[in-house]
């Protein structure tokens with residue numbers, strides 16, 4: 001093995017070590033019991049009859065949240081810990097020409113749901129930790145797609 005090949009082998013091993021460490025860390029962190037800070041219900045068998053329904057509308061380029069009292073907030077909303085909420089998600093054209101598909105993702109709640117024009121999609125979750133957690137649109141939806149992010153506040 002000449003010097004050049006030795007160097008190349010060392011480089012290869014170094015890269016594999018870095019990638020392996022990354023993969024290991026990812027596997028470890030996603031297997032932790034507290035990876036998700038919310039319990040979710042994806043059964044869709046019990047459509048909500050209680051007052052904790054939050055209507056969500058995705059439009060270019062904002063998320064609108066309307067709670068059961070009719071109060072609407074943009075790119076942020078507040079929920080109470082240990083309470084089950086159901087998001088009913090739709091898409092609207094807002095002030096733009098078209099309604100397009102968006103995708104609402106709460107990484108720390110481990111939930112993700114599409115906003116599809118002409119369709120109501122629903123998902124239920126129960127936040128089990130207080131705090132402020134991010135959400136964002138993860139379906140490319142046009143020029144200001146990157147602005148479709150915000151915070152959900154979980155209060156006691």
Ligand SMILES: [Cu+2]
Nearest residue numbers: 102137141148
């Ligand atoms: Cu979007």
